Amino acid sequence: MKTTVLIAHEYGQPEVLNLESHSLPTLASGMARIQVKAAGINPIDARRMTGEFKHAQLPQTFGTEFAGVIVELADANTTWKIGDEVLGSGGSFTHATVIDVPLENLIRKPQNIEWNIAGSLAGxxxxxxxxxxxxxxxxxxxxxxxxxxxxxxxxxxxxxxxxxxxxxxxxxxxxxxxxxxxxxxxxxxxxxxxxxxxxxxxxxxxxxxxxxxxxxxxxxxxxxxxxxxxxxxxxxxxxxxxxxVWVKRNINNLQHVVDGVADGRFDWSVSREYPFENAQEAYTDVLTGHTKGKSVLVFQ
The missing domain is CATH 3.40.50.720 (NAD(P)-binding Rossmann-like Domain)
Incomplete structure (x- = not known):
């Protein structure tokens, strides 16, 4: 299976971002393969792009949160099945059309939460x-x-x-x-x-x-x-x-917020949505700051 990944081979402004097609390896044990529907953009993504915050060697990929549909499972599983709608933190990256994610990072997407909201929650x-x-x-x-x-x-x-x-x-x-x-x-x-x-x-x-x-x-x-x-x-x-303060992934903490958004206790605002192919524009806007709520990449 192939995936299209947002990738940068050098540090700089959003023009360093490219969409590249890559073949995915055999899915590892304990992982789910996800067709991404939406993925939030956080300020740290843009700062990594510019090189202000150097978190990984070049070339680098981006994104820490997502929502999507399980399209492949590595192991026989009684909790998850192909076709399940999920959200959570990514494995290596989330700004891509298909990603591999540890099963322990997944929670179910409530039916009444839209994809753009679900994809922006975890981080x-x-x-x-x-x-x-x-x-x-x-x-x-x-x-x-x-x-x-x-x-x-x-x-x-x-x-x-x-x-x-x-x-x-x-x-x-x-x-x-x-x-x-x-x-x-x-x-x-x-x-x-x-x-x-x-x-x-x-x-x-x-x-x-x-x-x-x-x-x-x-x-x-x-x-x-x-x-x-x-x-x-x-x-x-x-x-x-x-x-x-550095984020600590905790599935119970995430579930608490997701439940609150689903039942209306918490308001969650997505101020900007961008088609994945317009990722350069999205990152340009994130760099300007002064956002209200989250910015999100959406996928066909």
């Missing part, structure tokens, strides 16, 4: 749950850059736990934050003063999605001594007090 959902797991108990949370995919579900999960959430975003995304249940704040010059005005008491915790200096200084100024301060930006920060 952001498990990242948000990892943040909460590492943060521990908290009554108040400051989210820097809360309008993106991770921030949007994190806000809702934190509120589900009873936290008071304040989140920053650009002016155009303030209503989005408010609709999610957070107190919205415009980031930029004067951020610390605005935070003090809105939330005079120190926060128990903060999480930074952007990795910029304004967010670093705001966390240092507004989070209580000994409080949790984390970042998922993957960038070197000016303060060692802010700890990096």
């Amino acid at each position: 952001a959902a498990q990242t948000a749950m990892t943040i909460l797991d590492e943060m521990g108990p908290a009554q108040s949370l400051l989210v820097h850059g809360g309008s993106g995919g991770v921030g949007s579900i994190l806000i809702q999960l934190a509120i589900e736990k009873g936290m008071n959430v304040v989140a920053t975003a650009s002016e155009k995304n303030q209503q989005h934050l408010q609709a999610l249940g957070a107190t919205p704040v415009v980031y930029g010059e004067g951020l610390i003063q605005r935070l003090h005005s809105i939330h005079p008491e120190k926060f128990d915790a903060s999480i930074d999605m952007s990795g910029n200096e304004d967010a670093t200084q705001a966390s240092l100024a507004t989070v209580k001594s000994g409080g949790f301060m984390g970042s998922i930006a993957g960038r070197k920060l000016s303060s060692s007090q802010i700890r990096p």
Whole structure:
């Protein structure tokens, strides 16, 4: 079986991305072969493309989450069958027409969740749950850059736990934050003063999605001594007090979010959809930032 894979043989802007046809090897034991229907794009994908974040040797492939249909199974299996609709984290990559995925990464796609939503869930959902797991108990949370995919579900999960959430975003995304249940704040010059005005008491915790200096200084100024301060930006920060948070895959955490999206408890926004053949355009837009929810590649 053949697959068409998004691949880059050098670092650079989206023009380095190519769609290449490759033959798939014999399916390994413990794996499922998936016809991809949708796959989310995360900022880390674009940053790997440019070389800002060097995660693998060249040439490199992209994508960490997907939704699709099982077309082949390596082993006799009582849990899964060919034709099952699934979603989850990928094996090596997900921005491709056909991918091989460990069975342990799969959960069933609820019938009432559209493909574009299903394909964008796994990465952001498990990242948000990892943040909460590492943060521990908290009554108040400051989210820097809360309008993106991770921030949007994190806000809702934190509120589900009873936290008071304040989140920053650009002016155009303030209503989005408010609709999610957070107190919205415009980031930029004067951020610390605005935070003090809105939330005079120190926060128990903060999480930074952007990795910029304004967010670093705001966390240092507004989070209580000994409080949790984390970042998922993957960038070197000016303060060692802010700890990096790396996603831990956990199928139970993913199932919790998927169930919440399916039954309407959690809102999940896909702001941009792109045909797979327009991947260069999609990555160009992701590089500009200021997203609301997720961007997704969709496949015929």
